[in-house]
Amino acid sequence: MSENMPVQSNGGVADLEGRWRDIYTYLERPGPLANDGFEPGDQVKEFLHTLKILVIGAGGLGCELLKDLALMGFTDIHVIDMDTIDISNLNRQFLFRASDVGKPKAEVAANFVMKRVPGVKITPYFGKIQDKDEEYYNQFTIIICGLDSVEARRWINATVITMFDEEDPETFKPIIDGGTEGFKGQSRIILPRMSACYECSLDMQTKPTTYPMCTIANTPRLPEHCIEWASVLEWAKEFPDKKLDGDDPEHIKWLLDKASARAKEFNITGVTYTLTQGVVKNIIPAIASTNAIVAASCANEAFKIATNCATAMNNYMMYVGDQGVYTYTFELQKKEDCPVCGGKAIKVEINPAHTLEDLMDLLMDRKDIQLKKPSLRTGTKSLYMRAPRMLEEATRPNLGKQIRELMEDGEEVTVTDETLPISIQMTVRFTE
Amino acid sequence: MIDRRTQKYDRQLRLWHAHGQSALENANVCLLNGSAVGTEILKNLILPAIGSFTVVDGKAVEVADLGNNFFLTQECLGQSRAKCVTQLLNELNEEVEGKFLEEDPTVLIEANPSYFQQYSLIIASQLPTSSLLRLADICWETNIPLVIVRTYGLFGYARIAVREHHIVETHPDQIVDLRLDCPFPVLRDMVQGYDISQLDSMAYGHIPYIILLLMCLEEWKSVHDGKLPLTSTERSQFKDLIRSKQREDVGENQNFEEALAAAYRAWTPTKIPSHIQDILQDSAADNITEHTPTFWVIARAVRDFVTNEGGGYLPLAGTVPDMHADTESYVKLQTIYRTKAREDCAAVKERVKSILVSSGRSQDAVSEEEIERFCKNAAYLKVIRYRSLKEEYEQCTLTGKKIGNWLSDPDDNIVFYVLVRAADLFYERMQRYPGAGIENVDEDISPMRQCVSELLAQWDRPDAAVSDDLILEIVRAGASELHTIAALQGGIVSQEIIKLLTRQYVPLNNTVVFNGIKSGASVYAL
CATH class of the missing domain: 1.10.10.520 (Ubiquitin activating enzymes (Uba3). Chain: B, domain 2)
Structure with a gap:
């Protein structure tokens, strides 16, 4: 399309002097509403153009995010998505055409935006977020999620927060998360251990309708x-x-x-x-407009966080568009006993005459931790482990035993679950 | 089994259904200025398959356009922006036809006001005030919906101006119309024929709560002169009455729990909500002519239904919420409500036909489905009559009174409306926006502050305060158009346009300001 235009090897593009005029207007001038530490000038521009940013999901939000970030001056963007393109995506995932049905979303989306916006490099990965390790996630300055599953969000949230080492500021990665449903949506910023994380607000999730x-x-x-x-x-x-x-x-x-x-x-x-x-x-209605709102809000926050040119949102915005226009922006509170970012054990109370199986049921009913297949062990022994099979068979008889036979009042128990990349510490208190 | 188009549009058809989709596909919109926000709006309308669009723009593509507009490429530099954005927008959906006109919108508005009549809706993006007011007059006179949109630095603004917008399907969370206090004969007979003493414990635990409430209310009324439980004492007595019907041998009490939770529905009298009463009595439904919109034709038929067959009530909605019940009693109840709703609707249909005939139209001029939707949603209708832009700009005292009140809260987003209006005033004088195209930002601060003061004085609110920090921040913005704000404002505005064109859900009335720093939108009726 633009073969006659020379592209410089450093990613900058010749003949496009002045392309970022509107962004630079903000980055070259100090302002009363800028964030603390904002230094207008070349350094912040250079930082914006070189930092690595990760987009998780190349669907409705992901397509918008790639476009938004590319046009806000981000030039080193990575994108992960495990899906291929379906015909029902075409009413909103605007980087895809009918001839792309069946191809990997991440690759098609990356190629489209690279072709359209000169100088931007987008590295796609067609696969699962779980395929990647800490070293991979550690290379990014900011991570933005446009996901449609609670499980993937919990996984990335726990992974990024656990990675944060307070003695190494480089490991601090803000997560910006968006979601939509019909005319409604939300965007939020998660600052590891500083603000509420995804797990802190798990009980805000509306569960899919189930029937008895x-x-x-x-x-x-x-x-x-x-x-x-x-x-x-x-x-x-x-x-x-x-x-x-x-x-x-x-x-x-x-x-x-x-x-x-x-x-x-x-x-x-x-x-x-x-x-x-x-x-x-469990189809959730989805339209281009709502994706545009939520993705743009996420990209806008990424731009402000990356440049400090204005303060970031604190820290959650709800958008409701079906009855007029309504937004609610508020500070979602961190939970002290959040199993992911709280660093404190959660408390569970149970009658010690009850069985280990009762304790399992109690855990699985808790909306704030939402476990599916928990395994439990104390500091000294395995109480019930689902894998490997030998261990499962060996610990299965414990399920029928009374709690008091298995642990002391106030003992700490470690809970693991396949839905979570980390373990949860739990203090078991006896009630009589 | 299911056609390709239904598959492609599945995720949106679940929101506005086939009739909403066809309304969208019959629409023809015009965008003035192929700006970043303008093309983002069109993108979100082309994807769901709006009928057609036209971009009017007289500008040539500049290098800065490439930094915020996704529907331009390097090779567009120097070419017509109208042509280039239309070409790339057309790639989004082969079902949508896009055209362009290479002409400066401000010139077109002056030279050819009748040009706009061919469109179902006009989108005015980044237009200077003087042209905007002229365009708003043209649209108002010819009754074409106008949507105005601006992005200004980290801030966004949008305004809708339509003479009258009516909505049948507002899509409330749920439609509830049970008539517990005034059961229609078939429903009353059903309850009276229900001998609960004969039921085994299984069946007793599955009596629908609607039946329980109807029975208890009947009993209550028979010993209270036909009155509903009114005081809080009476209401708790009524709940005790419900509880007294529980049987020891029935393990499950879910139906009774539902009855207790819904008891308020039994003592809330069924009546026509006052805003619906206002719609039915609206003068637009008085003299029906062949040009009266179908909404008002049906509203008139419903008005007449209420005073005749309806006995003071709206046509029954006919929906029954899901509840703990056995299949047979639930389906029976559902059938009773549905049958009555069909009878009510049939009466309304007859009235519509005769109104149509006597006003010189074919009796089929209004489709049966449209009447059915009206009857089902009769308690949730909405009519919005917008204030015109002319009134907003010329009735300064009224506008100023509202703005002054909002301004008294220093955190209110109205201040960004004031600042953008002040920037427009600045533009009229200097032919450039504050902070735009200059090296030294400071020199614009004091003339900008002057513009703010003049505006406040014009509104009779010279005492109202706009902080220096915010004036400085808006000068700093230098009328820049950031892509995120364009995309965000484009998303907001396209949602509103979809609501206007499908006549479903409720559009905003009438102005929205988005603050991209704190991240939040505020709505004002200006």
């Missing part, structure tokens, strides 16, 4: 109940060895037929293909 099993099995009333019956119970019965794939039209069609038959039997109306897919995949 007895309703699904015995008293369906809504079309959703019939769909859940087909996907949870009937599928497993019919195809015990096949994983249900919400993107496979054959699978959805099979569920649709099953659910429709059940709905007919119970005189329930409203089972459709769209609803079936929506329930099975």
Whole structure:
């Protein structure tokens, strides 16, 4: 497209003197609302143009973020995404075309922005965030997340916060996180151990709608109940060895037929293909506008944090666009006993006559830590470990034992879970 | 099974459905100035498949445009900005047709005011005040929705001006219309025919809470002269009455818990909300002609329904929330509500037809689906009549009174509206914005402060204060257009345009100011 334009090897582009006029207006002038330590001039420009920034996710938010960062003068951008492009992405993920369906998002998005914005280097990685280690994450100055899963957010949050060594300021990485749903969204800044982290606010997460099993099995009333019956119970019965794939039209069609038959039997109306897919995949409505708002807010904060040219948001913004325009910006409070950034053990109270299994259930019910498959050990022995298999078999009998047989009142127990890259310390207090 | 277009637009169809989509696809918008914020707005409209767009811009692409506008490349330098951005925007969606006009919008507004009549909506980006006011008059006279947008440094501004915008589907969190205090005959008969003493414990634990509330309320009214529980003592007595129906042999009490939690619905009288009453009585629904918008035709039919068949009530919505119940009783209840809603709606449809015929239109001029949606949402309608830009700018005392009140809070974002207006005043005098294109920023501070004072005096609020820090900060901004603010403001404005064009959800009334330092938006009716 621009072959006749010479690109210098240092990433700067000839003939584009004055391209950053609008950004430099801010970076060359002092201002009363600038952050402490802001020094206008060449140094801050150079820092902006050379620092490494990571974008996690190349979907709805990711596409916007890459564009936004490239046009705010960031020139060394990395992007991770494990997904390939689906047709339903095209209504908002504007770096993709119909001919890109099936290709890796990170690579297509990176190439597009590099081609459009001269001088920007975007390094894509097509894979999981868990593939990368601390050394990889340590190379970045700022990390921005445009993710759609709670688990990935928890993982990156815990990884980046655990990496922070207070004696080595280089290991301090601000995380900027965005999310959207329909006309609503939010953006936030996480400063490791200084401000609330993702884990501190885990109980703010709205859990996906679930339906009681007895309703699904015995008293369906809504079309959703019939769909859940087909996907949870009937599928497993019919195809015990096949994983249900919400993107496979054959699978959805099979569920649709099953659910429709059940709905007919119970005189329930409203089972459709769209609803079936929506329930099975837990589809969240998404539009370009909302992604634009949230991603731009994240990129704007990244620009302010990188340059200090103005103070950053403190520290959470909600955007609600369905009934007028409404935002709420507030300081989300750090939790002292946050298992990731608090450094204090969480407290659990239990009757010592109860069993270890009861304690496990108690932990899994807690909205603030949300464990799926916890393993437990004290300082001296394993209480229950899910892996390896030998250890699981050896510790399984403990599940039925009373707590008082296994530990002392006030003893510290270490909890690990596959959803978390770190362990949680827990103090168990006995109640009588 | 499912077509490609439905797949492509699946994530948005879940928000505004097929009829919202077709409204969007029938729209034809015009953007004045292919600025960074302008192209960002269009991007967010082209992706969901707006019908068509036109970019009007007389400028040639400058090097600084490449630093904030994603829809330009190096080879565009020196070429028409209208042409270049349109070309790259057109790549976003093959279903959308984009055109361009190489003309300075300020010239076009003066020379050819009738040009704008062909569009469903006009977006004015980064336009100077004098042209803007002229354009606003043209749009107001010809009844074309106008959306104004500005980015200024780390700040954003947008304003909607439409004579009248009405919304049927405002999308409340839930539609609740149970008529517990005034059950219609079929519902009352159903409850009276319900012999709960015969039920086994399983069935008893699955009586829908609506039935429980209706039964208890009937019993309550029979010993209280037909009155609802009014005082707090009566209300707790009513709750005790509900509790007294619980049976020892029934293990599960979820339906009773739901009944107690929803007890307030039983003692809240069903009535037409006053803002809905205002809409139904609006003079726009008095004399229906062949040009009356369909919204007002249906509103008139509903008004007449309420005073006749409806017996003082709106047409029933017909939705029943999910509740702990066995399938049969729930479906039966649902059928009763739905049937009654269909009957109410049929009556409204008849009225619509006869209104249409007597006003000289075909009786099918309003679709059945539209009437059905109106009836279902009758308690949640909304009509917004915006203040015109002319009124905002010319009725200084009123505008100033509002602004003065907001300004008394030093943290309020209204100050950025004042500062951008002052910068416009500065521009009128100097033909450049404060702090723009100069080396020494300090020399603009005092003339800018002067502009702020004059504006405040014009508004009769000479005492109102704007801090020196903020004046300095706005001079520092030098009218720069940062891409993040363009993208953010572009996102906000495109959401608003989608709401205006689909006539779903509620658009802002009428001004939004975004503060990119603290990160937050404030809305003002100016």
